[in-house]
Amino acid sequence: MIRPEDLLHPTPAGLYCPPGDFYVDPVRPVDRAVITHGHSDHARAGHGAVLATRQTLAIMAERYGDAFTAREQAVEYAERAAINGVELRLFPAGHVLGSAQVEVRWKGLTMVVSGDYKRRRDPTCPAFEPVPCHVFISEATFGLPVFRHPPAQDEIGRLVRSLAQFPDRAHLVGAYALGKAQRIIRTLREAGWDRPIYVHGAMERLNALYEREGVDLGPILPTRDLPKGALGGEVVVAPPSAVQDRWSRRFADPVVAFASGWMGVRARARQKGVELPLVISDHADWEELVTTFEELKPNEVWITHGREEGLLRWAELNGQKARALRLVGYDEEDEETLEVRPD
Structure with a gap:
């Protein structure tokens, strides 16, 4: 099996897939982008091509205008797609309308990029679906035991x-x-x-x-x-x-x-x-994060944009191989997605 770093690895522009020549949620304009959801720290305008759910593409068009990208590709949940021979599927992340995890498969290796996610019920979007994988790349916005959100x-x-x-x-x-x-x-x-x-x-x-x-x-x-x-x-x-x-x-x-x-x-x-x-969050709290790791039991967990130290310690104590990616350019909690104009 290939090394995970050969399929996805961090770069200054964001998480990059060399064999597919695309980025997931890039923080600057790129030729090919796969977008997990419509918040502006993950979904930026100016990419040559964007693959995302239909709802995320609609949100980006609403925020940036119809010319936010040269080419759009709408993918339904669980629908198979491919970029340069790398297989892709999107699965619900439970974060906001249209939000998705990205399953990336190539030469027998499966990696899942969570984007932002939560496990709580949300009446405005589909619930998070656990996706079996070798490597799970998880956000960690509330990755400390003190964060336990009430219903x-x-x-x-x-x-x-x-x-x-x-x-x-x-x-x-x-x-x-x-x-x-x-x-x-x-x-x-x-x-x-x-x-x-x-x-x-x-x-x-x-x-x-x-x-x-x-x-x-x-x-x-x-x-x-x-x-x-x-x-x-x-x-x-x-x-x-x-x-x-x-x-x-x-x-x-x-x-x-x-x-x-x-x-x-x-x-x-x-x-x-x-x-x-x-106390209402659209991100997973501590219990949701560790429950997800225990449920998936991946070979590795990669932890990004959040408080990775607590989760790295939990992984060490529980025999889960883990590492911090330290991707930059993502907000800890959802930012303002529309300019606030006079009302």
């Missing part, structure tokens, strides 16, 4: 209780525009919140895309042109930067909430002035 529905329950406790105050939920915002809205609906949810203008296009893909978000209204002191007792979902901006002062005595895995760190919540921290 998302419990955190949304805290939001609903706060709305009942403070019926005269607007509740502003900071949530990233791609994935997190739609998950918050859909989980609120499942919790029984059937009133209109108000959204910042920067979220409207991606909300519409999710609706076109069959994700029912219920009644959604814009926040523009509302009088000062409006929306007492209502939910407003906005990019985190807008919640921290003067824009938020137009609403009735706002309760500032923020949905992120980092809200489990109290110092971060205090630093951002968050009154209602919601």
Whole structure:
């Protein structure tokens, strides 16, 4: 069997496949790119050709315009494809709409690039599917034992209780525009919140895309042109930067909430002035990461863009061969995927 490094290895441009002459989630424009999902630290414009799920290609077109690449190739989950003789398949990653793990096969070796992933249920995208492989390349955003995320529905329950406790105050939920915002809205609906949810203008296009893909978000209204002191007792979902901006002062005595895995760190919540921290992440926490390694039992685990030290120690104690890739250019938590414009 060939060495894993002969099939995939890190370069300054990103994770490169020499026999296929393509990159996975490159951090700069390249001739051929395979993209795991639409967040802008993984999906950049300017590549010569892009292979991804249909939903990820639609997200990239929405964000960058139809000319984001010279050539698109849409691949369904589990559909076989090939680039220069290297076999590829995409499998659900459970991160956001269209997110995928990339299975790369060549000369008897199978490697899987996780992209960003989570194992929790998400009503807005297909669930993560474990893919048997010789080498599993895993993110490690929350790769320390201290990160153990509570169920998302419990955190949304805290939001609903706060709305009942403070019926005269607007509740502003900071949530990233791609994935997190739609998950918050859909989980609120499942919790029984059937009133209109108000959204910042920067979220409207991606909300519409999710609706076109069959994700029912219920009644959604814009926040523009509302009088000062409006929306007492209502939910407003906005990019985190807008919640921290003067824009938020137009609403009735706002309760500032923020949905992120980092809200489990109290110092971060205090630093951002968050009154209602919601520990909701679209990344795997410690238990999800180690459970995935135990389930797959690969020959090797490669750990990237996150806190690899804890997982390397876990691997050493549990007889799992592992190494850190230390790829650069990826954010620890999903970044703003749309420029926040005046609303």
